[in-house]
Amino acid sequence: MHTAPNKTVTQQRLYKLFDKTKRKDITPDQLIDYMDKVTKPVLARKFLLRLPPSDPEGNELLPTLSNNQQSIETLRAHLGFLDCLDATQILSPIDCLNSPDLGPERLNLFDHCANMTKDQVILSNKYLATWVDEPYVQENMSFLKMALKACVDPYLWNRCYEEHLSAPVE
Numbered sequence: 001m002h003t004a005p006n007k008t009v010t011q012q013r014l015y016k017l018f019d020k021t022k023r024k025d026i027t028p029d030q031l032i033d034y035m036d037k038v039t040k041p042v043l044a045r046k047f048l049l050r051l052p053p054s055d056p057e058g059n060e061l062l063p064t065l066s067n068n069q070q071s072i073e074t075l076r077a078h079l080g081f082l083d084c085l086d087a088t089q090i091l092s093p094i095d096c097l098n099s100p101d102l103g104p105e106r107l108n109l110f111d112h113c114a115n116m117t118k119d120q121v122i123l124s125n126k127y128l129a130t131w132v133d134e135p136y137v138q139e140n141m142s143f144l145k146m147a148l149k150a151c152v153d154p155y156l157w158n159r160c161y162e163e164h165l166s167a168p169v170e
Contacts, residue, residue: 020083020136034082038143041150042078047071050153075151076110079144087140090120093127100131118163 026034043049049071053060079085088110092103107116128137149157 020086020140023136023139038082038084039146039150042074043071043151048153049151049156051156051159071151072110072113075147079147082143082147084140084143084147086137087144090116090124091127092120093123096123096127096130
């Protein structure tokens with residue numbers, strides 16, 4: 001029995017499993033293990049991301065906002081461990097359908113979620129699907145969706161999903 005972890009084995013395993021550029025080379029069993037980690041809720045039920053209550057007194061507002069902020073940081077750390085944080089970058093294409101050029105604005109889903117519009121997210125996703133050819137980018141977008149679903153209150157998730165379905169398809 002080792003008295004300390006075998007860093008070579010641990011680092012190789014983490015590098016191979018969680019390096020997005022190496023994900024295409026993992027075995028089916030490793031992919032299943034990875035997917036389990038992506039979809040596993042990392043937040044306790046009471047800390048799921050949720051809408052602040054519309055209590056006229058505001059009694060629950062501050063605790064809910066504080067819990068949401070802590071939950072966002074936990075989710076950010078989890079996605080960093082899974083090498084999926086690039087999916088949280090919201091880009092601002094200049095002419096998405098005709099040019100790969102980007103505007104100067106770069107937003108982060110975690111840092112700017114309160115001020116971001118669904119149109120910004122839709123445009124960024126369209127840009128990534130149109131111009132970025134690294135397969136891990138599309139994978140990470142799917143993994144982000146799975147991780148968010150596991151960490152968001154079902155009521156909020158359903159509201160967001162309904163909003164997503166109502167978005168115009170171009």
